[in-house]
Amino acid sequence: MKHWSRLQWTVHILCWLPLVILVAAYLTDNLTINPIQAATQRSGDVAIIILLASLAMTPLHILFNLPQLLKLRRPLGLYAFFYATLHMLTYTGWDYQFDFNLIVASIADKPYLIAGLLALSLLTPLALTSHRWWQMALGKAWKRIHMLVYGIAVLAVIHLAMAVKGDFLRLQGDIWKPLAASLVLSLLLIVRIPPLRRVLTARHRRGRLVKINRQPARKAAAHTPSEVTAPEGE
Numbered sequence: 607m608k609h610w611s612r613l614q615w616t617v618h619i620l621c622w623l624p625l626v627i628l629v630a631a632y633l634t635d636n637l638t639i640n641p642i643q644a645a646t647q648r649s650g651d652v653a654i655i656i657l658l659a660s661l662a663m664t665p666l667h668i669l670f671n672l673p674q675l676l677k678l679r680r681p682l683g684l685y686a687f688f689y690a691t692l693h694m695l696t697y698t699g700w701d702y703q704f705d706f707n708l709i710v711a712s713i714a715d716k717p718y719l720i721a722g723l724l725a726l727s728l729l730t731p732l733a734l735t736s737h738r739w740w741q742m743a744l745g746k747a748w749k750r751i752h753m754l755v756y757g758i759a760v761l762a763v764i765h766l767a768m769a770v771k772g773d774f775l776r777l778q779g780d781i782w783k784p785l786a787a788s789l790v791l792s793l794l795l796i797v798r799i800p801p802l803r804r805v806l807t808a809r810h811r812r813g814r815l816v817k818i819n820r821q822p823a824r825k826a827a828a829h830t831p832s833e834v835t836a837p838e839g840e
């Protein structure tokens with residue numbers, strides 16, 4: 607069996623927890639008087655939270671030098687895909703019984719579905735090619751394809767902003783969720799701006815060099831130059 611660190615175990619358990627809570631609430635008749643709407647909203651909320659969490663791993667590593675976080679990007683991305691699919695199936699299957707004509711007609715009343723569908727359609731190839739085998743097979747193209755995740759997050763936030771009952775642009779109504787999501791996404795995007803990223807990464811390199819220089823000579827020699835100068839993140 608694959609050896610997971612305590613952090614990896616915690617993340618996997620935390621990601622399964624919302625599904626367990628959702629199923630338990632449904633089975634015990636505690637999923638509000640409108641269980642379909644509650645399940646759609648909860649699975650959507652979980653999907654966007656995990657999607658943003660997966661995007662936060664690289665910036666958190668850049669800021670705090672935590673390479674162990676990089677291993678969490680793939681599982682988090684897959685959990686986000688899982689919950690987004692569940693969210694879409696709750697709407698199309700549970701609510702609309704997979705009646706294609708009715709689903710298409712519902713888009714006229716709910717234009718936010720277009721952004722949601724686009725986000726999920728773009729997320730699907732990323733989930734399907736997330737395995738290391740595809741990373742090797744696609745080479746540089748893999749990285750370019752996977753950069754799409756930022757566009758997907760923007761689409762998901764637009765979908766959320768349009769779906770809630772409120773006017774996001776006028777800052778009126780129940781808009782705290784899209785507001786929080788767009789704030790988090792903006793911060794994650796700002797940290798990735800190349801000059802800023804270079805400054806933050808250089809700060810760590812300097813910090814690590816100072817640490818190594820302070821170590822006893824034998825220990826410091828164990829650090830190869832490549833370990834110190836290796837590029838951070840992806």
Ligand code: HEM
Binds near residue numbers: 719725726729765
């Ligand atoms: C990556 C893809 C997607 C993400 C991250 C996402 C996320 C969300 C979020 C966070 C909400 C707001 C929930 C709330 O009010 O608390 C929402 C609402 C909604 N989404 Fe999605 N969504 C995605 C794709 C889709 C797709 C493909 C569909 C259907 C075809 C869909 C259908 C809906 C519906 C119907 C609502 C309104 C629920 C309600 O308030 O009654 N979403 N979505």
